Amino acid sequence: MNNTFDVMVLGLGAAGSSALYHLSKTGKRVCGIDQFEPPHAQGSSHGQSRITRQAYHEDPLYVPFIKKAYELWDEVEKNSGKQLFLKTGGLMLGSPDAGVIKGAELSARTHDIPYEYLSNHEISKRFPALKPNKDTVGVLEKNAGILFPEECVKVHLELATANGAKIHTSEKVLAVTAGTDMVEVVTGNATYSANKAIISTGAWISEFLPDLNLPLSVERQVLYWFKTNNVHQADIFAPQNLPVYIWEYAPKKMFYGFPDLGDGIKVAHHHVGEPTTPHTLNRNISDEEVEAMQDVVKEYFNLKPEFNYGAVCMYTNTPDERFVIDYHPAHKNIIIASPCTGHGFKFASITGKLLSQLALDSKPELNIDIFSVNRFL
Ligand SMILES: Cc1cc2nc3c(=O)[nH]c(=O)nc-3n(C[C@H](O)[C@H](O)[C@H](O)COP(=O)(O)OP(=O)(O)OC[C@H]3O[C@@H](n4cnc5c(N)ncnc54)[C@H](O)[C@@H]3O)c2cc1C
Structure with missing residues (x-):
């Protein structure tokens, strides 16, 4: 050889x-x-799904990269005949001053990405799965969606x-x-x-x-799926009725999630995991962790959450x-x-x-x- x-x-x-x-x-x-x-x-x-979006709240500098990435995912889909991307739209949620709102608007304006700014009433009306409070606004981007990792x-x-x-x-x-x-x-x-x-x-x-x-640090991340079949209108959680979203519920504190792709809605916190290594990673999910996420779902969704299953994954972070x-x-x-x-x-x-x-x-x-x-x- x-x-x-x-x-x-x-x-x-x-x-x-x-x-x-x-x-x-x-x-x-x-x-x-x-x-x-x-x-x-x-x-x-x-873990079944990853959010993709263009109105990048983190920094407009990423937008040329993500635009090119969209073209290349499309090329790979065409070359393989396999579906890699599902367009659901993407909703950034938070107070009008939240980083995800201001940042998404900045990237959208800087790079001509179409978006809509939604009040809490508009959010509830268009996406009945969600329970925004009176201070919540949304930036909705049509071309965001899900990649199947x-x-x-x-x-x-x-x-x-x-x-x-x-x-x-x-x-x-x-x-x-x-x-x-x-x-x-x-x-x-x-x-x-x-x-x-x-x-x-x-x-x-x-x-x-x-x-x-x-200065790279590895962080444990837990993903949770909650069933939606105990709701009268389960289709409010379907991809055509619920976009991917990132919800900044307090300054710099976020959870994010996906519509129901068959196993229930998937939700996760962004960056609250404990430091770990690939060799010491705790792959078990405790009842306390599930209960804490259940409380989040109860507060922000029109759903009585019933845990389906979870998964553990690792972020490798730079400062x-x-x-x-x-x-x-x-x-x-x-x-x-x-x-x-x-x-x-x-x-x-x-x-x-x-x-x-x-x-x-x-x-x-x-x-x-x-x-x-x-x-x-
Ligand atoms: C829970 C979670 C949610 C996320 N959500 C999103 C999201 O919604 N949107 C988004 O854009 N990004 C998201 N990310 C980030 C994204 O998933 C990562 O950026 C990406 O998967 C990192 O890929 P990677 O190739 O660096 O690492 P990996 O995909 O982990 O690949 C590293 C590979 O190296 C191999 N390897 C390691 N050591 C050796 C060795 N000694 N010999 C041979 N092989 C070795 C491993 O087996 C592994 O296959 C998320 C990440 C996590 C963990």
Whole structure:
């Protein structure tokens, strides 16, 4: 077996699977490795659904990336014939001064994204599943919706394989050593060499970059599904009647969620999880956690919540919540991808393309200075 490649992609989650797909289109010899069988439920890219939206409340700087990401998801849908995206619209909810409201409006105005500003009465009338209080307003964006994360990873890997990429799963990378010209990758099964390696190992990434001591922290996140079949009009929770939403119920405190895709409505807090590591992650969900989320659902939805099931996932956070997409500062043949901080999935289609451009020494098609590793050194 020839173990020499132009580019190796280590970690085949959201970012790595997309990078492998884009590399595979160039005709280069490429290989992807993962310790599990992606898509899997051990990292950050599982749980049925991810929000995608363009009126980016976090910062208008993300909008060119998300517009490109939409185009690329569309391309992958067409190339695969699989549905990866469901348009439901997206609703930012909060007081008129809330960051999600002001920020979404700013991005929408800056980048000409159509949106509607809704009063609490309009919210209740149009989305009867929701119970906004009198101070709540909404910014509604038509083109937001849901990406299906497991299917996205699967399709990227299938298309990459069809283009000739080699994929090794259930194979753990144990060491990566950058030489002057080549990178050596040692796994439990073999030793490989490549001109370039992309390290996209999600919550495990710090283990590959001990010399950099990056300020990345891993955070436990719990997702909850509540049944809707005990409601008289269950269709108020259906995707045609309930958009994806992010609700800033107190300054910088948010929960978010999805309409009922068959298992009930999915809801989760954004950023209230305990610090963890992939090796110590508590995958059990306590009764207290379920009860606390049940109270949130009771307060904000017209639903008597009945817990269906939950899932545990990991955010890999940077202090400024921006991603890291860059060359290793000491080794130009290693590319670092840490595109999470709880909002990276929607970008994965363009992230993978940018990573492939870095690996092939082409100029990235968008300016990625905001994701530079140097900001932490
Ligand atoms: C609960 C939750 C909700 C989220 N909601 C949203 C949302 O609504 N919208 C949004 O845009 N984003 C959201 N995100 C963020 C998004 O899901 C992440 O940005 C994205 O999944 C990160 O992908 P990744 O490729 O960096 O990591 P992963 O998908 O975890 O991939 C890393 C891969 O590396 C592999 N790996 C690690 N170590 C090794 C090794 N030694 N050898 C071989 N392989 C290895 C792992 O097995 C894994 O497959 C959410 C994240 C979470 C956790």
